[in-house]
Amino acid sequence: MTTRPRIGVVGAGAWGTALATVATQAGNHVVLWTRETDVVAEMATHGTNARYLPGVKLDKNIHPTSDLADLDNVEAILIVTPAQTIRAVVRMLAENLKKSVPLVLCAKGIERESGQFMHEVARGEWPEAPLAVLSGPSFADDVVRGLPTAVTLASEDEALAQKLALQLSSGSFRIYHSEDVRSVEIGGAAKNVFAIACGAVMGRGLGESAKAALMARSFAELMRFASAYGGRPQTLMGLSGFGDMVLTCSTAHSRNFAFGERLGKGASLEEASGGKLTEGVFTASVLVQMAQEKNIDMPIAQTIDAVLQSRLTLDEAVDVLMNRPLKREV
Numbered sequence: 001m002t003t004r005p006r007i008g009v010v011g012a013g014a015w016g017t018a019l020a021t022v023a024t025q026a027g028n029h030v031v032l033w034t035r036e037t038d039v040v041a042e043m044a045t046h047g048t049n050a051r052y053l054p055g056v057k058l059d060k061n062i063h064p065t066s067d068l069a070d071l072d073n074v075e076a077i078l079i080v081t082p083a084q085t086i087r088a089v090v091r092m093l094a095e096n097l098k099k100s101v102p103l104v105l106c107a108k109g110i111e112r113e114s115g116q117f118m119h120e121v122a123r124g125e126w127p128e129a130p131l132a133v134l135s136g137p138s139f140a141d142d143v144v145r146g147l148p149t150a151v152t153l154a155s156e157d158e159a160l161a162q163k164l165a166l167q168l169s170s171g172s173f174r175i176y177h178s179e180d181v182r183s184v185e186i187g188g189a190a191k192n193v194f195a196i197a198c199g200a201v202m203g204r205g206l207g208e209s210a211k212a213a214l215m216a217r218s219f220a221e222l223m224r225f226a227s228a229y230g231g232r233p234q235t236l237m238g239l240s241g242f243g244d245m246v247l248t249c250s251t252a253h254s255r256n257f258a259f260g261e262r263l264g265k266g267a268s269l270e271e272a273s274g275g276k277l278t279e280g281v282f283t284a285s286v287l288v289q290m291a292q293e294k295n296i297d298m299p300i301a302q303t304i305d306a307v308l309q310s311r312l313t314l315d316e317a318v319d320v321l322m323n324r325p326l327k328r329e330v
């Protein structure tokens with residue numbers, strides 16, 4: 001067996017597989033766990049993951065497995081499954097691993113049932129495990145091809161954030177560390193909702209100027225929401241807030257943007273996802289509910305939620321947003 005540090009990755013979807021790859025490039029041995037045994041078999045036999053990240057040859061230092069016991073003795077575990085599964089996944093790890101280990105939460109979303117952020121969900125399920133979150137502008141396809149990327153890793157224990165950032169950074173994957181977990185989580189979760197709105201504007205043919213306006217006003221909503229929930233403006237202006245808004249709201253490479261774009265072109269809600277994970281669809285209503293609880297004005301999030309609930313058509317949504325009373329910008 002190798003003497004390289006061992007990192008666990010739970011979830012061998014697009015992002016888990018990409019993160020496993022950069023972790024090996026950073027000098028680690030990676031145990032890549034997924035419950036999908038056919039994906040494990042393909043990765044072990046052919047060194048590929050055609051279902052989630054086609055065209056990529058996996059590093060020989062990635063050990064694919066569906067056996068949770070293989071995660072005993074890793075130094076940290078990156079949890080890379082959808083936001084709404086984090087509770088079940090952390091519970092499964094807490095019940096099956098021999099001892100607690102730092103968990104790096106990589107999902108971007110808010111739990112619908114509870115209105116909890118990912119680290120709150122994880123803390124509830126495994127109070128002993130030290131926690132960090134990883135977020136920022138980063139498409140799996142770019143990262144796995146070694147294109148330059150920069151993200152933020154935050155933990156309330158800043159020394160842990162710094163240690164993990166050092167251990168997981170590579171020549172092409174640059175990790176900044178932070179202790180502002182709350183802001184980093186809010187940026188990652190909210191931008192998915194706004195990316196759906198920006199995609200819809202483009203799909204409907206409303207133009208680049210409309211998209212820029214929508215992005216700027218969406219960012220104002222994100223800042224208001226974050227300030228009510230304890231976020232800090234400096235962090236929100238960084239990679240995990242502004243950075244990820246710019247990326248995800250700009251291109252159909254984003255699944256959330258692509259979903260909105262298809263809606264804009266007339267696809268039904270069912271057709272629009274194209275079978276891909278679209279986190280913003282799950283986060284929209286809980287984001288709006290949490291905003292209402294604190295009296296935060298979030299017209300764009302509210303309107304896109306109404307579209308997702310079939311309470312408004314897209315054209316009605318545009319009318320609602322354009323015909324609100326005029327007001328001071330700031």
Ligand SMILES: NC(=O)C1=CN([C@@H]2O[C@H](COP(=O)(O)OP(=O)(O)OC[C@H]3O[C@@H](n4cnc5c(N)ncnc54)[C@H](O)[C@@H]3O)[C@@H](O)[C@H]2O)C=CC1
Pocket residue numbers: 011012013014015016034035036052080081082083085088089106107108109138139140141276277279
């Ligand atoms: N794909 C990307 O470029 C990026 C994705 N993310 C975030 O990472 C998270 C995961 O996204 P992707 O990897 O792209 O999704 P994906 O759809 O490609 O893969 C999801 C993975 O989660 C596993 N999974 C689903 N439900 C599960 C459950 N109940 N228990 C255990 N495993 C389960 C699937 O087997 C699969 O391995 C999302 O929150 C996403 O927003 C963040 C940054 C970039």
Ligand SMILES: O=C(CO)COP(=O)(O)O
Pocket residue numbers: 108136137138139192195244247248253254255256257277278279
């Ligand atoms: O979070 C991402 C980029 O930072 C990926 O965005 P999508 O989930 O919309 O593809």
